[in-house]
Amino acid sequence: SSVRDAMDALTDLQPDRDRITADILRGLSSTPRQLPSKYFYDAHGSALFEQITRQPEYYPTRTELQLLQDCAHDIAKVVGPRLHVVELGSGSGRKTELLLHALREPVAYTPIEISRAALLDSITRLAPSLPDIEMLPVCGDFTHPVQLPSPQREPARHLVFFPGSTLGNFAHDDAIALLKAMRETMGPDGMALIGIDLHKDAALIEAAYNDAAGVTAEFTLNLLRRLNRDIGSDFDLDGFRHRARYSVPRLRIETELVSQRAQRVHVDGQAFEFAEGEAMTVEYSHKYTDAVFARMAADAGLQVTAHWNATDPAFGLRLLQP
Ligand code: AVJ
Numbered sequence: 001s002s003v004r005d006a007m008d009a010l011t012d013l014q015p016d017r018d019r020i021t022a023d024i025l026r027g028l029s030s031t032p033r034q035l036p037s038k039y040f041y042d043a044h045g046s047a048l049f050e051q052i053t054r055q056p057e058y059y060p061t062r063t064e065l066q067l068l069q070d071c072a073h074d075i076a077k078v079v080g081p082r083l084h085v086v087e088l089g090s091g092s093g094r095k096t097e098l099l100l101h102a103l104r105e106p107v108a109y110t111p112i113e114i115s116r117a118a119l120l121d122s123i124t125r126l127a128p129s130l131p132d133i134e135m136l137p138v139c140g141d142f143t144h145p146v147q148l149p150s151p152q153r154e155p156a157r158h159l160v161f162f163p164g165s166t167l168g169n170f171a172h173d174d175a176i177a178l179l180k181a182m183r184e185t186m187g188p189d190g191m192a193l194i195g196i197d198l199h200k201d202a203a204l205i206e207a208a209y210n211d212a213a214g215v216t217a218e219f220t221l222n223l224l225r226r227l228n229r230d231i232g233s234d235f236d237l238d239g240f241r242h243r244a245r246y247s248v249p250r251l252r253i254e255t256e257l258v259s260q261r262a263q264r265v266h267v268d269g270q271a272f273e274f275a276e277g278e279a280m281t282v283e284y285s286h287k288y289t290d291a292v293f294a295r296m297a298a299d300a301g302l303q304v305t306a307h308w309n310a311t312d313p314a315f316g317l318r319l320l321q322p
Contacts, residue, residue, distance in 0.1 A: 001134050006135035006137060009135060009136050009137065011137070011138040012140075013146065015114070017230060020227070020230060023035075024227060027280075028270075028272045032279065032280070033278075033280040037223075040223050040226075041118065042226040044222055045219060045222045045223070046091065048218055050092055052215050055213060056211075057210070058209075059204070059208055060164065060165055060197050060315060063315040064164065065095060067308060068317070069098055070308075071317065072099060072101075074308070075319075076103050078306050078319065079103070080104070080156060081103075082107050083106050083155055083156060084107055084109075084148075084159070085100065085106060085110070086159070087160075087162070088161075088162045090118075090119070096122075096126065097129070106130075106133050108135075108151035108153070108155060109130075109135055110148060110149060113137070113138075113139060119137055119139050123137050134152060148185065158190040159193060160193070162195065165196050165197035165286075166195075167179075168197060168286035168288070172296070176299045179192075179302060180300045183301055186322070190322070192302070193317060194320060197286075197314075198288055198309075199288065199314075206245065209244035216242065220242040220282060221240065221242060224257070231267065232268070233268075234265060236265075238260075240280075241257070241258045242255070243256045251287050253283070253285040254281060255282050257280050257282055258278070259275065260276070261276050262275055288316075290307075290316075302322060303321055304319070304320060305320070306318075
């Protein structure tokens with residue numbers, strides 16, 4: 001597509017103020033409090049995430065990019081020609097670029113991305129260098145059902161691309177539900193290519209979510225800034241602190257915003273009291289062992305049919321099929 005055609009094809013399902021407000025009210029009313037990490041990604045949040053990926057401590061992005069570069073040819077052989085690639089949480093599209101350039105005659109590309117700014121930037125960058133691929137962008141939350149746009153040319157099959165260990169941001173049962181939804185999207189002869197961060201030294205993992213420059217802390221706090229702007233809440237950004245700790249038994253980073261004092265926050269006319277030291281979970285980043293991941297896939301009716309690994313630091317790509 002041309003950039004113009006890609007923009008014309010855009011489907012807009014971006015969460016509106018009411019949907020965001022309902023999700024935040026639910027999260028503030030639960031015990032312990034927990035806000036959905038998908039709302040990190042407004043324009044500024046996506047830009048901060050890109051900055052995280054360039055921090056020396058944050059190993060996942062550069063490791064996965066290198067892995068994709070090294071394996072792209074092999075992956076292209078395994079998945080076959082004329083695919084419709086559907087990407088969940090496509091962000092900047094840097095990984096997609098590597099994949100699409102390696103695939104044989106890909107027919108169409110559907111990035112589903114909650115951050116409109118990130119989506120428009122990625123399409124503007126990708127479309128000119130991939131003119132033979134029909135770009136069918138969707139701005140929306142990929143955890144809600146999305147009607148896939150139909151390409152003009154018939155694809156051989158669908159490939160769901162889900163890199164970045166974004167699966168790790170989902171609690172166990174939600175991750176299985178998402179894998180099941182992916183199985184529906186790909187159809188009986190489809191596939192999914194999923195990036196997963198693998199369990200490793202806890203100190204290395206913890207450092208990746210506590211970079212010395214403080215970009216991750218800024219990224220976490222930006223959640224409150226965007227909520228204040230978009231749903232009219234009154235979170236005091238100086239009243240909360242970023243904390244990210246790795247739980248070895250749960251194999252996950254637990255990122256929290258910790259209230260620095262007793263305080264009251266208002267959302268949509270409702271008041272919420274925070275105690276000093278009270279922690280509100282804002283993100284999980286699960287790390288996986290092969291056994292845990294294969295089990296989750298199986299619970300969703302999928303099998304691991306190929307795998308590619310980076311070592312030191314460990315990171316994996318898994319091909320799943322029904
Ligand atoms: C969205 C999965 C790529 O969980 O590692 C990075 C988001 N949060 N630093 C992750 C994130 C804090 C990231 N992914």
